[in-house]
Amino acid sequence: MATGREIAQLCGVSVATVSRVFNQPETVNEDTRERVLRVAKELDYRPNESARALSTKQSTMIGLVWDTDHRRPGWRHPYLQDLLIGLKSALSAHGYHLLMLATSGDAREVGASLADPVGYVNMTRRHHLGGLVLIDSGSDAEAFEAFAQSGVPCVALDVAVDGPRATYVTSDNSGGARAAVAHLVGLGHSRIATITGPPGNQPSDARLSGYRAALRDAGAEPRAGYVVAGDFYRASGTAAMQRLLALDEPPTAVFAASDEMAVGALLAARAAGLRVPRDLALVGFDDIEIASVVDPALTTVAQDKPGFGVAAAKAIMAMITGGGPEGPVVLPTQLVVRDSCGAR
Amino acid sequence: MATGREIAQLCGVSVATVSRVFNQPETVNEDTRERVLRVAKELDYRPNESARALSTKQSTMIGLVWDTDHRRPGWRHPYLQDLLIGLKSALSAHGYHLLMLATSGDAREVGASLADPVGYVNMTRRHHLGGLVLIDSGSDAEAFEAFAQSGVPCVALDVAVDGPRATYVTSDNSGGARAAVAHLVGLGHSRIATITGPPGNQPSDARLSGYRAALRDAGAEPRAGYVVAGDFYRASGTAAMQRLLALDEPPTAVFAASDEMAVGALLAARAAGLRVPRDLALVGFDDIEIASVVDPALTTVAQDKPGFGVAAAKAIMAMITGGGPEGPVVLPTQLVVRDSCGAR
DNA sequence: CTGAAAGCGCTTACAG
């Protein structure tokens, strides 16, 4: 690893000039600039990132807050990989790396926990991170609010935050849910129930309101017992479906606020001797891999998974280079009609 | 963010002493040490990482090489999330963060591509990374070999590498495959075919050899046309199954080297009017989520997914703190019997 | 257009 000083000596210039060549090229004479550039290239010189960060108080890293080993060991993001692909690619395009921050549980207190957002904020200062991307695990709202207020640029995924340098990206959950339920209405269903995510969770609540809106559009409203809460995971879908089937007048169609719950519901329906979609129409949300693999293949509302990451990257870069936060980014969703709704 | 100097002034000591309190506590007088510690705690002092890295030439970050936006945009790791959870948690326990390195495609040439492993090696030097974790995307062997030879500590996942400071972790692929096929043999099958992963790929080849070994154990050997190559993805499983069904004497059982391909094979079998497991027994590999969701639920060989990450973290930490590389880590696998093999 | 100097915040021999 060549250093700036070596380049300088080889070129007969000062290190300041070498530095300028890379940071304010227009301020240096063309001849010397090219000489420096050539030598730098030969030696494959690249500025040391630690030194640069120390000096400029800015690194080329964005922090990722993703709570893994904390209270909810079983928690999983429905499409983390796609999200990361989008995020990493878009960040790469700006020359930024993604730093997955260590979380608590270690001996040396280097990691932080969401119970102590200050720890993360400190970490971003110590590493001179450009900002923070916050991946929600369903109930981090308070912690995220603390980040948002801290003043470090941050963008949250799927949770509404507000702060001087904070924004968030989310899908058009209510619109997607509305389209899904409208589709069910269009198929002639009038007894449409929903299995929601955890109350208070932003996408969960939005999907529920989309469900209500679609019923309203149809001049109807949810029957008693037709809104039952799950937690986005499969088992809760099964339990919810069982409750729905126990009603005096069970639904003929169910909109589940996640594919996982839809699958859970499917299992429950099957166990109860119902055939999907003939006896029960089912629509999910997310369009994760299992949706297309399950039998019958699940009709669902697709989210733009890599788009999530890309949008987050864009938003954070805008705050780093530009100024204040822009409004929340709302990604379009798309109804994917497969077999579980009975449209085919 | 308090600096060491502030602590020093407040305590009436030099910055050197403050530094010692954190790095070689035993060399400083107990009273002053506690005074420093107390003040440091009050101000929530933590050493600036950039400065520390610049000075010690060591950061608390491990690089992650994960090729995303390159040639194979469709590539997916079967269980990246679990792997990352294990990796991140185990690294956190040592106070290390995970840096997902930017890849090529950006204007500023900050990212590297696997076609140019040197770029990554430079990056690890510039950031003073402790080492590199290499996630294989099926055909990165040559690039990984270059990393392994570079001298930077690195551990590859699922691809055998060799170098002065390099090792790898993988599952007991051959043992797992052998157990799976032995199970099929135990169920009375004698016409057992296999759908392999891409030839040359380490897990793929190992699984194939496990298949052969199990047949040999049974005093048999693969019939002509009973070994057909896929690429680990679903579509290739479907295609392979179609070829198997076109044989004069089609198999009564199939071991697919991945769950994705097993699902593909299942679809093909179903399309051909076969019932699984009655007409065809099927076993997969990986135990990813879809395995338990598909109908019939897939019998498969489970890998220790978070264990992969944990093992990688352990190996890299050992090389950072200790010295030379230890031998490859081989994780045990486990046969998970569900419905697709007909054992129930 | 370019250089000398100071500074970013820490660590580590070297004296004492």
Place this chain on the structure above:
DNA sequence: CTGAAAGCGCTTACAG
């Protein structure tokens, strides 16, 4: 046990 000093490699006013 502790301080003064040098150094890590870069950037950025400040002069010239």
